[in-house]
Amino acid sequence: MEQSERAEDILEAVWIAVIEEGDNSASLEALDIDSHDPALLDLECQALIELKGGRVYLRSEGRMAGEKVVRRHRLAERLMMDILDLKGSNANAKACEFEHLLNEGVDTRICTLLNHPTTCPHGRPIPPGECCRTARSSADIGVVPLTEMKVGDAGEIAYIATSDTKKMQKLMSLGVLPGNHIRLNRRFPSFIFHVGNSEFAVDEQLAREIFVRTDAAD
Amino acid sequence: MAGQSEVSAADRKIVLVGNPNVGKSVLFNALTGTYTVVSNYPGTSVEVSRGHCEIEGVYYEVLDTPGMYSLLPITEEERVAREILLQENAHTIIHVIDARNLERMLPMTLQLVEAGLPVVLLINILDEAERKGMRIDIPLLQEKLGIPVIGGAMARKRGLPELRQAIASYNPEVKAVFGYSRELERDIAKVSNLLIGDYTLVPRSIALLLLQKDEDAWQLVGKAEKGNLQTIEQAVNDTIYERRMDLNLRISLERKRICHALLEEVIHEQTDRKLTFFEKLAEWTINPWTGFPLLVAVLYFGVYVFVGKFGAGTLVDLLEGGLFEKFLNPWVISLVHGLTPWVWLQELVVGEYGVFTLGVRYAVALVLPIVGTFFLAFSIMEDVGYFPRLAMLVDRVFKKIGLNGRAVIPMVLGFGCDTMATMVTRTLETVRERIIVTLLLSLAIPCSAQLGVIMGLLSEVPGALPVWTACVVLVFLAVGLLSARLLPGERPMFYMELPPMRLPQARNVLIKTISRMQWYFLEIFPLFIFASVLLWAGKMTGALDGLVRFMAPPITALGLPAKTTAAFIFGFFRRDFGAAGLYDMHAQGLLSPRQLTVAAVTMTLFVPCIAQFLMMKKERGWKVSLGIFVLVTLLAFGVGWCLNVVLGFSGWLL
Numbered sequence: 001m002e003q004s005e006r007a008e009d010i011l012e013a014v015w016i017a018v019i020e021e022g023d024n025s026a027s028l029e030a031l032d033i034d035s036h037d038p039a040l041l042d043l044e045c046q047a048l049i050e051l052k053g054g055r056v057y058l059r060s061e062g063r064m065a066g067e068k069v070v071r072r073h074r075l076a077e078r079l080m081m082d083i084l085d086l087k088g089s090n091a092n093a094k095a096c097e098f099e100h101l102l103n104e105g106v107d108t109r110i111c112t113l114l115n116h117p118t119t120c121p122h123g124r125p126i127p128p129g130e131c132c133r134t135a136r137s138s139a140d141i142g143v144v145p146l147t148e149m150k151v152g153d154a155g156e157i158a159y160i161a162t163s164d165t166k167k168m169q170k171l172m173s174l175g176v177l178p179g180n181h182i183r184l185n186r187r188f189p190s191f192i193f194h195v196g197n198s199e200f201a202v203d204e205q206l207a208r209e210i211f212v213r214t215d216a217a218d
Numbered sequence: 219m220a221g222q223s224e225v226s227a228a229d230r231k232i233v234l235v236g237n238p239n240v241g242k243s244v245l246f247n248a249l250t251g252t253y254t255v256v257s258n259y260p261g262t263s264v265e266v267s268r269g270h271c272e273i274e275g276v277y278y279e280v281l282d283t284p285g286m287y288s289l290l291p292i293t294e295e296e297r298v299a300r301e302i303l304l305q306e307n308a309h310t311i312i313h314v315i316d317a318r319n320l321e322r323m324l325p326m327t328l329q330l331v332e333a334g335l336p337v338v339l340l341i342n343i344l345d346e347a348e349r350k351g352m353r354i355d356i357p358l359l360q361e362k363l364g365i366p367v368i369g370g371a372m373a374r375k376r377g378l379p380e381l382r383q384a385i386a387s388y389n390p391e392v393k394a395v396f397g398y399s400r401e402l403e404r405d406i407a408k409v410s411n412l413l414i415g416d417y418t419l420v421p422r423s424i425a426l427l428l429l430q431k432d433e434d435a436w437q438l439v440g441k442a443e444k445g446n447l448q449t450i451e452q453a454v455n456d457t458i459y460e461r462r463m464d465l466n467l468r469i470s471l472e473r474k475r476i477c478h479a480l481l482e483e484v485i486h487e488q489t490d491r492k493l494t495f496f497e498k499l500a501e502w503t504i505n506p507w508t509g510f511p512l513l514v515a516v517l518y519f520g521v522y523v524f525v526g527k528f529g530a531g532t533l534v535d536l537l538e539g540g541l542f543e544k545f546l547n548p549w550v551i552s553l554v555h556g557l558t559p560w561v562w563l564q565e566l567v568v569g570e571y572g573v574f575t576l577g578v579r580y581a582v583a584l585v586l587p588i589v590g591t592f593f594l595a596f597s598i599m600e601d602v603g604y605f606p607r608l609a610m611l612v613d614r615v616f617k618k619i620g621l622n623g624r625a626v627i628p629m630v631l632g633f634g635c636d637t638m639a640t641m642v643t644r645t646l647e648t649v650r651e652r653i654i655v656t657l658l659l660s661l662a663i664p665c666s667a668q669l670g671v672i673m674g675l676l677s678e679v680p681g682a683l684p685v686w687t688a689c690v691v692l693v694f695l696a697v698g699l700l701s702a703r704l705l706p707g708e709r710p711m712f713y714m715e716l717p718p719m720r721l722p723q724a725r726n727v728l729i730k731t732i733s734r735m736q737w738y739f740l741e742i743f744p745l746f747i748f749a750s751v752l753l754w755a756g757k758m759t760g761a762l763d764g765l766v767r768f769m770a771p772p773i774t775a776l777g778l779p780a781k782t783t784a785a786f787i788f789g790f791f792r793r794d795f796g797a798a799g800l801y802d803m804h805a806q807g808l809l810s811p812r813q814l815t816v817a818a819v820t821m822t823l824f825v826p827c828i829a830q831f832l833m834m835k836k837e838r839g840w841k842v843s844l845g846i847f848v849l850v851t852l853l854a855f856g857v858g859w860c861l862n863v864v865l866g867f868s869g870w871l872l
Contacts, residue, residue: 165431165466170713172470173287175322179474189506190610190623190712197318197350201504201610203622203712 003046005100006039008069010056014049015066018058020124025055071127072107073099074120079110081121118145119208144214146184146191146207154183155214157195162209171210174200182212230278231306232271232385235299235330236314237323238285239717241342243267244726245314245372246282249382266298274386281306289329290432290466295645297434303335304418310388312381314340317347317354317369318718321481325473328396331365334420336390338366340381345371346718351488359484364394373723398472405429405457412450415442428454429465496719503607503719513608520595521633522673529591530670538583550574566754577750581743584798585667590735592634592666597730601722605630606714613712619695620702621646622710625655632663635738637830639663640837650707656838657701660826661850662694671797672818675804679811681870682818685861689819693857745829753788762787772855776820777862778813779803789821790828796821812865820858825851 003011010033017026028035035054043049048062058066076095080086086094102110108131111117116132119125143158157180162168175195176182185199186192191207193200202210232249234242250269267282283302284295291297303311313330315323320341330337341354360367366384370377397403410425417424417438427435428450440447458465493501502508551568558564568575599605605627613623625646632639636659643652643659664672676682756762766783773783781803789796800817803809809817825831825847834843 167711168464169288169290169466172466173290174713174715175319177470177474178467179471186504189614192504192610192716196322198322199500199716199718201606201613201623201712201714201716203613203617205709206711206713 004039007043008100010039011043011048011062011066012069012073014056014058015070019063025057027055029054067127071129072102074124074126075107075110076102077120078114078117082114123205143211146210146212147204149184149212149214151184151187153214154181155212157182158211158213160210176210230276230309232278232280233302233306233308233311234282234314235286235303235311237287240314240316241372242282242314246280248372248375248378250280266302273382278309288326289333290430308336310338310385311335312338312340314342317341317344318350318352320354320485321477324477324480328473328476331394332396333423336388338368338384338388339363341367341369342372344369345374353486355484362480396476402468402472408457409450409453412446412453413443414446415439417442426469429457430469500607500719503604504610506611509611520599524595525588525591525666526670526673529588530674533587534584537587542579542583547575562758565758569754571750571753571757573747573750577746580798581746588667588670589634589738593734594731596631596634597727598722601727603717603719606716609714618702619698620654620705621651622712624712624714625651628655628659629663632659632665633669634666636660636663636665636826637741637833640830640833644837648707648710650705651710653705653838653842654701656834657846658694658698660830660834660846661697661823661853662690664822668797668822671801672822675801675814676818679814682811682815685815686818689857689861690822693823693853741829776816776858778817779808781808782817786821786824790825815865816858816862819861820854823854823857
């Protein structure tokens with residue numbers, strides 16, 4: 001099931017349009033693809049997509065394949081940003097080249113190296129892979145984002161995973177500081193937690209960036 | 219020389235700093251005896267208040283700064299607060315902290331002390347901390363910190379005499395010193411030794427700011443150290459590289475370590491205790507299952523019953539029907555008629571659009587009771603600490619319309635006065651949110667005066683109120699959703715401290731209500747007079763008839779009688795003017811239920827009043843405000859037209 005880079009890019013774009021943006025299909029026009037593109041026809045040939053009236057429909061096999069491509073792309077982005085510290089369009093371009101090298105196996109290594117990240121640097125979710133699920137079920141990571149904690153769970157803040165300094169400062173000045181004790185009170189409609197004697201509310205986006213070493217794991 | 223010492227004595231300044239919501243404004247009031255808006259909502263005091271006080275025969279100027287979390291500013295308000303610290307050359311700086319959150323707030327005290335500023339630490343809200351079972355050994359903390367430490371509860375003036383004493387006897391020579399780890403100290407010294415310029419802060423503090431890449435500090439150094447700048451830059455970059463760790467984080471952790479050590483033995487806590495009623499109430503407000511019913515109850519009793527029925531009903535009847543119709547109007551009219559034979563002057567003062575009969579009567583008898591009751595309800599909710607929880611509750615919904623939960627505060631305030639709410643939009647973080655909120659305020663949030671009249675008007679016609687509500691809510695959501703899609707900009711983030719809920723103090727609530735009403739009255743009363751003069755001039759010269767004729771086609775297109783046009787034109791002078799105009803017409807039996815509903819919907823959506831438009835221009839600029847003006851006008855008439863057609867076809871509300 002080796003695809004060309006071009007085919008992977010197409011599959012990725014269709015997956016994002018259909019799965020994340022909730023469209024039922026993607027139009028060739030919006031994707032800027034010619035209907036005679038060999039990569040496109042190749043995908044159709046592999047029964048991953050279906051072409052109908054200038055629109056691309058994702059078949060269920062295509063969903064799985066697409067998810068893997070997206071996962072690789074976003075892992076590549078995280079790698080560029082977090083480890084190699086490349087930013088902006090340059091990082092994006094590099095990530096686009098790099099993702100095609102992350103075949104089965106390599107992506108697992110990188111995911112583990114990055115400690116199973118859940119979002120790409122743009123805040124979009126990274127579809128979890130097999131390695132993430134195993135790591136979670138065996139509970140060998142004591143450090144989890146706030147979003148993974150249950151109501152009533154408490155722990156010590158391990159680190160704050162944001163590249164935005166302002167956000168980091170804001171959280172730190174609120175007392176969300178590594179080493180402080182934190183207790184989750186509520187997950188819905190927002191994440192509400194106690195640090196010291198104060199209560200704070202943050203949205204899911206921010207909660208995802210606060211990592212906690214839970215008491216249970218000790 | 220005697221003259222000079224007098225000047226410096228008169229210029230002695232006391233600056234109040236601290237996190238939002240720790241009681242700075244309450245302290246300000248206690249010290250100076252003058253009143254600013256005291257708020258239980260994080261970040262409302264955007265502007266700096268100044269006052270005076272006298273301690274032991276010496277005059278001091280007291281400055282209340284916006285809330286800040288650290289010396290490293292993030293928001294505009296924090297920048298303002300730091301600016302004051304750096305430039306005002308204070309005699310004493312009172313750092314106000316919340317006793318319940320000593321450990322979290324103490325790091326800023328360290329920052330202030332380290333900056334070489336003359337700090338007095340006030341541990342406020344001690345009474346609530348004690349109620350929670352905390353005991354704080356203040357003498358011990360003072361000894362450990364090396365600066366004056368005072369415990370108190372400023373809302374009850376507890377600790378105020380001690381604080382005044384500490385200010386009067388402040389000795390700036392005594393300076394406390396804290397040490398960081400040896401490694402960090404070495405790094406700081408390496409940078410601070412290179413600084414040769416002249417600064418308000420001590421070099422050590424500047425060096426720390428430089429290491430934390432603070433832009434303002436770099437600018438300051440760039441100016442003060444012309445030739446030296448490159449060496450400093452190199453030294454800072456070397457240090458940052460050498461440690462390979464975020465210095466912000468490193469310094470924060472160091473401070474936390476020091477504070478932890480300082481508070482050892484100082485705080486004694488009793489852990490097992492029952493939840494108080496207000497803690498339980500706080501739980502209920504944030505649980506969606508109980509929170510939304512509570513919200514409905516608050517809206518029903520607080521807004522509908524108290525403002526709508528009591529304010530807009532009972533009080534208005536009393537003032538308008540009783541005081542004005544029965545006593546004041548006949549008396550003033552006969553007085554004016556007796557004094558002057560000129561018809562134009564009679565018309566100006568007591569005519570159809572007279573300064574007294576229209577301007578003063580509307581302002582005092584119609585608007586004041588409604589706005590007054592609303593501000594009272596708003597201030598109570600604010601002081602209870604309800605709004606941050608409301609913000610959290612609606613955050614998910616508001617995200618859909620491109621906002622975050624914070625925006626609920628200006629929105630709720632908008633139900634009182636849209637002009638004031640438009641001004642408050644500046645507390646929102648991104649320009650995008652500010653524009654969306656400004657648009658929604660001018661379109662779909664009726665102010666209390668208008669709301670009161672419209673509710674009174676429509677409740678007499680069965681079925682009209684639900685139709686009106688549905689229309690306004692639909693337009694609100696549709697426009698919100700669309701503007702969230704169309705306006706570019708970053709997605710909003712939501713984070714907010716939830717202050718503990720508490721029983722509001724009658725005095726604070728009253729002061730806030732009165733100062734808001736004062737603001738409102740000063741802002742609107744001249745406009746009422748201005749508007750009635752303008753309308754009078756229009757009537758006298760015939761310009762009003764011209765304008766009515768000009769506006770009549772779109773109005774009649776809505777299926778309304780041409781006379782409604784006058785109400786729409788009034789509407790621009792004050793939103794409630796327009797609604798009250800409809801009220802008059804309805805009382806005369808000129809409008810059918812369908813016409814009434816269409817007119818009420820169009821009027822609610824129609825262009826904001828002139829005061830709000832001016833505020834919009836001031837806050838957002840010409841381009842945006844004119845854009846909003848045009849958009850709102852088109853939408854209002856479009857929706858009104860559609861509604862008229864729909865009602866016509868469906869046969870409702872004939």
